Amino acid sequence: MAIFQRNTKVKPALCRTGALAVSAALLRHKSAGAGMAIIWMLLVMALFAPWLSPHDPNEQDLYHVLQGPSRAHLLGTDDVGRDLLSRVLYGARISLIVGLLSTLTATVIGVFLGLVAGYKGGLIDGFIMRLTDTVMCIPGLILLLVMAAALGPGIHNIIIAISALGWTVFARITRGQVLMVRELPYVEAARAAGASGWRIMFQHLLPNSMAPLIVASSITVGGAIMLESAAAFLGLGVQPPTPSWGEALRVGYSYLEIVPLFSLAPGLMITLAVLAFNFLGDGLRDVLDPRLRGEGDKIK
Amino acid sequence: MLLQVEDLSVCYPVFKGALLKSKRAEIRAVEQVSFHISAGETLGLVGESGCGKTSVGRSVLRLEEPAGGRVIFAGEDLGALDKHQLRQLRRQMQIVFQDPFSSLDPRMTAREVVGEPLRIHGLFTTRQEYRDRTDHLLEMVGLNPGMAERYPHEFSGGQRQRIGIARALSVSPRFIVCDEPVSALDVSIQAQIINLLETLQERLQLTYLFIAHDLAVVRHISDRVAVMYLGRIVEIAGRNALYRSPLHPYTQALLAAVPIPDPVLEAGRKHLVIEGEISDSLNLPMGCRFHPRCPKVEERCREEVPGMRPATERKHWVACHSAG
Numbered sequence: 001m002a003i004f005q006r007n008t009k010v011k012p013a014l015c016r017t018g019a020l021a022v023s024a025a026l027l028r029h030k031s032a033g034a035g036m037a038i039i040w041m042l043l044v045m046a047l048f049a050p051w052l053s054p055h056d057p058n059e060q061d062l063y064h065v066l067q068g069p070s071r072a073h074l075l076g077t078d079d080v081g082r083d084l085l086s087r088v089l090y091g092a093r094i095s096l097i098v099g100l101l102s103t104l105t106a107t108v109i110g111v112f113l114g115l116v117a118g119y120k121g122g123l124i125d126g127f128i129m130r131l132t133d134t135v136m137c138i139p140g141l142i143l144l145l146v147m148a149a150a151l152g153p154g155i156h157n158i159i160i161a162i163s164a165l166g167w168t169v170f171a172r173i174t175r176g177q178v179l180m181v182r183e184l185p186y187v188e189a190a191r192a193a194g195a196s197g198w199r200i201m202f203q204h205l206l207p208n209s210m211a212p213l214i215v216a217s218s219i220t221v222g223g224a225i226m227l228e229s230a231a232a233f234l235g236l237g238v239q240p241p242t243p244s245w246g247e248a249l250r251v252g253y254s255y256l257e258i259v260p261l262f263s264l265a266p267g268l269m270i271t272l273a274v275l276a277f278n279f280l281g282d283g284l285r286d287v288l289d290p291r292l293r294g295e296g297d298k299i300k
Numbered sequence: 301m302l303l304q305v306e307d308l309s310v311c312y313p314v315f316k317g318a319l320l321k322s323k324r325a326e327i328r329a330v331e332q333v334s335f336h337i338s339a340g341e342t343l344g345l346v347g348e349s350g351c352g353k354t355s356v357g358r359s360v361l362r363l364e365e366p367a368g369g370r371v372i373f374a375g376e377d378l379g380a381l382d383k384h385q386l387r388q389l390r391r392q393m394q395i396v397f398q399d400p401f402s403s404l405d406p407r408m409t410a411r412e413v414v415g416e417p418l419r420i421h422g423l424f425t426t427r428q429e430y431r432d433r434t435d436h437l438l439e440m441v442g443l444n445p446g447m448a449e450r451y452p453h454e455f456s457g458g459q460r461q462r463i464g465i466a467r468a469l470s471v472s473p474r475f476i477v478c479d480e481p482v483s484a485l486d487v488s489i490q491a492q493i494i495n496l497l498e499t500l501q502e503r504l505q506l507t508y509l510f511i512a513h514d515l516a517v518v519r520h521i522s523d524r525v526a527v528m529y530l531g532r533i534v535e536i537a538g539r540n541a542l543y544r545s546p547l548h549p550y551t552q553a554l555l556a557a558v559p560i561p562d563p564v565l566e567a568g569r570k571h572l573v574i575e576g577e578i579s580d581s582l583n584l585p586m587g588c589r590f591h592p593r594c595p596k597v598e599e600r601c602r603e604e605v606p607g608m609r610p611a612t613e614r615k616h617w618v619a620c621h622s623a624g
Contacts, residue, residue: 185397185398186402186404186405188397188403192395193390194388194390208405
């Protein structure tokens with residue numbers, strides 16, 4: 001593995017052409033490759049759920065409740081006789097939508113605040129970073145519960161709640177990167193050319209701070225899926241009858257001794273999804289890191 | 301007179317404490333520096349590392365807020381301009397940086413680097429015009445426009461410095477601060493860049509403030525030379541006058557340190573070595589800042605700061621009690 005990384009031309013420091021090199025290196029990275037394979041599988045599940053599902057996920061069949069695997073129902077049925085396989089396939093939609101959307105909003109908010117804090121410095125920096133510290137102090141699940149209780153259950157509110165928790169990581173990372181990059185001569189060169197603060201932030205500071213942000217967002221997607229499942233497990237997430245892994249886990253949990261697959265299947269899916277994004281994040285870090293070091297060498 | 305600098309001072313605060321920062325002291329990096337540059341002229345600014353030459357260059361361009369003094373460019377006092385007017389004026393004054401490796405954004409292509417000032421000042425209307433102008437700029441500094449889509453890391457140091465120069469030229473400035481533009485380059489490349497700067501000066505009627513610590517380079521390119529020591533200009537004169545008959549003891553020592561490229565002559569000449577270390581910039585000596593190391597030190601040098609005064613020759617100014 002190490003040999004591969006050394007071979008993947010460390011020099012081209014994160015330029016646009018480097019995107020190709022990064023994906024090539026990622027594919028060679030074992031765990032990142034596995035992570036990407038699982039993520040692709042989840043995407044296919046979510047996108048093609050209507051065609052892949054053998055049954056309507058909401059169709060109840062009260063004559064065949066809590067059944068084990070059979071030819072008609074490959075994973076069995078749940079407590080109201082719905083096909084478990086179909087529900088697991090459809091459940092990927094909720095998990096991915098929540099995971100990706102909340103990470104996206106968290107990234108946008110966090111990166112913006114981090115950029116402003118790092119670039120402006122002084123009082124603005126102090127204010128933004130103390131706000132970040134404050135939010136970070138609050139245990140995630142508790143804030144999630146409070147917000148879900150205040151806003152009411154539902155997918156939008158879960159996304160809002162997770163974003164409200166997740167932006168702090170991005171704000172901190174961005175600020176740290178900006179503090180490093182803003183002292184480089186090319187930022188001064190931009191100022192000498194008459195560039196405005198916004199231009200410096202978005203044209204120079206942000207593109208040169210990307211690497212750790214990409215890693216963090218991949219890991220955050222996993223965390224967001226986890227939080228969504230936790231909220232659903234506690235009955236605060238998506239409302240029935242919309243299929244969701246967390247919700248299936250909760251209901252199936254009561255029937256663990258009769259039909260273990262009822263909770264095992266969604267539980268495994270959650271584990272797989274979280275692991276996949278973490279693997280991808282780890283892989284990205286390994287692939288992007290030597291480049292970062294390469295960049296650092298040049299600064300000196 | 302294109303640029304006039306009067307009593308320019310630059311200070312850097314030194315902070316103490318992590319949580320509640322308190323200003324502990326001030327480093328007076330530049331103190332009461334005055335000079336002027338006429339249009340089309342090159343003023344060389346020499347001095348050892350840390351003497352404040354770069355701070356002078358930066359505060360002339362207002363990349364740094366000076367603590368005192370005035371910078372008048374083309375009749376306008378830069379200190380009196382607001383943010384907007386200053387940005388407009390940035391079109392007329394540009395800078396070429398010392399390190400060609402870190403002064404170009406690694407995520408921009410050569411064309412983007414060169415074209416950024418054009419974008420900022422809205423100097424083109426169509427895509428084609430943008431391409432033509434950036435191509436022309438690259439050609440002007442001796443680069444093949446075919447390389448415009450490459451990233452900085454794909455160029456050599458000399459080529460990168462050419463890109464930096466093309467970027468500075470993009471907005472058709474009248475005045476360029478060259479902040480040690482060749483000191484990070486190989487000697488063989490230095491000559492090429494110097495020649496390029498000279499050719500461009502002639503072609504575009506540019507005015508340079510050329511900052512360097514290499515005396516030979518400064519001698520080659522400058523019309524007049526100013527010598528700095530610990531934040532003050534100690535001597536300023538025409539190039540030939542300064543190199544032939546330096547008046548300030550520091551300038552004399554500096555010039556004496558330049559080796560002669562002939563081993564026989566080099567072995568035979570007497571060396572004038574200045575004693576001691578450069579003074580601590582947090583704890584500057586009273587009187588003349590050079591007095592702790594000066595071979596000709598007198599009593600009043602320790603108390604009285606020598607002012608700039610004209611020496612025997614015209615346009616030859618020196619700040620020394622005993623010189624002249």
